[in-house]
Amino acid sequence: MRAYAPFTFADTAAQSPDPLAPDLSERVARVVSDLRLGLPAILTQGGDHAMILPVETLSPARFAALSGQCQLVLTAYRAAALGVQETAGDVSVIQMPPKADLDWLKAAADPRRPWTQPAPQGAAQMAGDIHHAVIRLVKRAELVPAALVVTGPWVSQNAARHGFGTLPAVDVIAQLDAARDMHPVSDARVPMAAASAGRLHVFRAPDGGAEHYAIQVGTPDPDQPVLVRLHSACFTGDVLGSLKCDCGPQLQAALAAMNAAGSGVLLYLNQEGRGIGLANKMRAYGLQDQGLDTVEANHHLGFADDERDFRIGASLLRQMGIDQVRLMTNNPAKIARLTSDGIKVVERVPLMVGRGPENSRYLDIKASKSGHMM
Structure with a gap:
């Protein structure tokens, strides 16, 4: 395995002409954190400034203090669930009705709330960079993908007064769409029940995002194809032993197979709920209890079938000196994804475990709607 040097803060500081100034990735990360807290941020497009506020974290006091033209931005999936026909690509822009209150906003954004209003009409204008950027930001914050966009002279005045994070929308889109190269932070021997010769490697993105892990079993030979699994975090399955999915059995079976083979690497990617986060995953579970399948539940919340970024797995493998699996x-x-990122997949090893009465429909949907080879 490749010996890599630990990542240090100097690595990120060196990217900026002023070592103390935040670079673009750090500024975007700060805005994401602000949005999770319920703080507004400012996006610019040309000479226009817009205040953005996620609906999920929008407080009554802040909503009452808003002034200017307000638009509700949803994904096309969520808009379709509300009966909105007019969308621009994957984003729908809805003009706020004059008498719409915060309850109207929350119900439009969250399918768990009763929606008794007539279907809102999509805006005539096409969605711009600001609308696309805010949806990406709110998804990165693992909030319900719905946000309020406020425009007008009032926005610039308040941005300067309160020091809200301000970024060009086009730069936000480019940053959030870019691959996230991970850097090693630490590693140590971890003997496990499934494999006594275990070692855990921790990787971190320079923007301070979620850490991801590589569980090394034995001593894989990087000159030979390494037995590898990309396993996305599943708190309910991996930790609680949930019967609604096959994640826990897949995790244990993969480690056992690597132990039997003498070596392997399991990449544990912190992309809970197919990349929507645990809170949204529980919202999706609630919708599934009402009769929706996994894909339909994601769409009703405003998410795609699968929001995960498997480029992270390719980055971890490259860091470990593995290019064939x-x-x-x-x-x-x-x-x-691994193939397109330069990792040669010489063989697919099926992993057929964990089917039971509680998850049969889930597994069938994986096959019929997500193309899994079951």
Whole structure:
């Protein structure tokens, strides 16, 4: 395995002409944090400034203090669930009715709330960079993907007065769409029940995002195809032993297979709920209890079928000096992503475990709607 140097703060500071100034990735990360707290941020497009506020964290006091033209921005998935027909690509812009209150906003954003209003009409204008950027930011914050966009002279005045984070929308889109290269932070021996010769490697993104892990079993030979699994975090399945999915059995079976083979690497990617976060995953579970399947529940919340970024897995493998793998997966999207990122998948190793009465429908939907090879 490749010996890599620990990542240090100097690595990020060196990217900026002024070592103390935040770079673009750090400024975007600060805005994401502000939005999770319920603080507004400012996005610019040309000479226009817009205040953005996620609906989920918008407080009554802040909503009452707003002034100017207000638009509700939703994903096309959520807009379709509300009966909105006019969308621009993956984003829908809805003009706020004059008498709409915060309850109207919350109900439009969250399918768990009763929606008794007539279907809102999409705006005539096409969605711009600001609308696309705010949806990406709110998704990165793992909030319900719905936000209020406020424009007018009042916005610039308050941005300067309160020091809200301000970024060009086009730069936000480019930053959030870019691959996130991970850097090693620490590693140590961790003997496990499934594999006594275990070692845990921790990786971190320079923007301070979620850490991801590589669980090394034995001593893989990087000159030979390494047995690898990309496993997305599943608190309910991996920790609680939930019967609604097959994640826990897949995790344990993969480690056991690596132990039996003598070596392997399990990448544990912190992309809970197919990348929507645990809170949204529980919202989706609630919708599933009402009869929706996993894909339909994601769409009603405003998310795509799968929001995960498997480029992270390729980055971790490169850091470990691995460029050819025997991939344990039933998901063709993982094979395609690793291949496109320069990792040679010499063999797919099926992982057929964990089917039961509680998750049969879930697994069938994986096959019929997500193309999993079950």
